Amino acid sequence: MFPKFLRSTLPSMKESPGVVDLLGVLAYAELSAYARMTEDAATLAPSLADRAALSELAVTEYAHFRLLRDRLAELGADPDAAMTPFVGALDAWHAQTRPTDWLQALVKTYVGDGIALDFYREAARLLDPSIAKLVDEVLVDEGRSQFAVERVRAAIEAHPAEAGRLALWARRLVGEALSQGQQVASARPELALLLMESQQEGHTDISRLFAKLTEAHNKRMAAMGI
Structure with missing residues (x-):
């Protein structure tokens, strides 16, 4: 049996802390993605066209943030309080x-x-379809793949030695x-429960999830030519 919050039509904060x-x-x-992309566009983009393209992606990330903030408020949660437990881990990741x-950056x-x-x-x-739909909406690629892949592949074609350097960087990122x-999962048990229940019934070892994520990562590496 899945927890009640996985079946409810509109989960409340009390019913579904996860x-x-x-x-x-x-x-x-x-x-965070909005702030980082804005900074990278201003400080690292080699051309105005690149700056504009990354800035456009940043604006999309901020629109996604607003959708999530508004849905948290609809669920009766304080958006600031909901985000606060994750500030340390995400800020550390970016640092x-x-x-x-x-x-x-790409x-x-x-x-x-x-x-x-x-x-x-x-x-x-x-999750409830309304929540799952929202998550899918904010995680849509929005051109991120094409933008990054095209530029990185072009750079590697021009300077093949970049492939090794960027491969090391990508491994560090993953x-x-x-x-x-x-x-994050160990610090927030309800969120860890969502992750484990999302796997096949009877397989609640979170290491299975990370193996799946690594497989998707390897496909991205191949797409970039690294």
């Missing part, structure tokens, strides 16, 4: 994976953010992302 945790961590992730150049946008968003998407798989995910 839902509030999920929307809270996702809201802060989107707000530990701060890109030093444009290509690193790899982080596609590979690093990608595996983190896969983590949240898995947690929403068995290691830090999985570590962050484990910290």
Whole structure:
């Protein structure tokens, strides 16, 4: 049997702390992505066209944050309180994976953010359809893949030696992302429950989830040519 909050038509904060945790961590992730992309666009983009493209993605991330914030309020939760438990882990992730150049920023946008968003998407798989639909909406790619893949592949074609450097960077990103995910899940039991229940019945070992996330990460690496 799944917990009641996985079957309710409109989960309340009291019935479903895991839902509030999920929307809270996702809201802060989107707000952080907006701030980071804005900074990277201003400081690392090599051209005005690149700056504009990344800034446009940042605006989309902020719109997603607003959707999540509003849904938290509808559920009777304080959005700030829902996000606060995750500030430390997400800020630490960004501090530990701060890109030093444009290509690193692109790899982080596609590979690093990608595996983190896969983590949240898995947690929403068995939720009430209205919540699952919202999560899918805010996790839509919005051109992130094409934007990053095209530019990184072009850079590697022009300078093949970049492939090795960026591959090392991507491995560091996935290691830090999985570590962050484990910290978040262990600190918030209700959120961990969502993640475990999203796997096949009888397989509640969260390591199974991380293996699945790593597989998706490897596909992204291949798409970028690293």
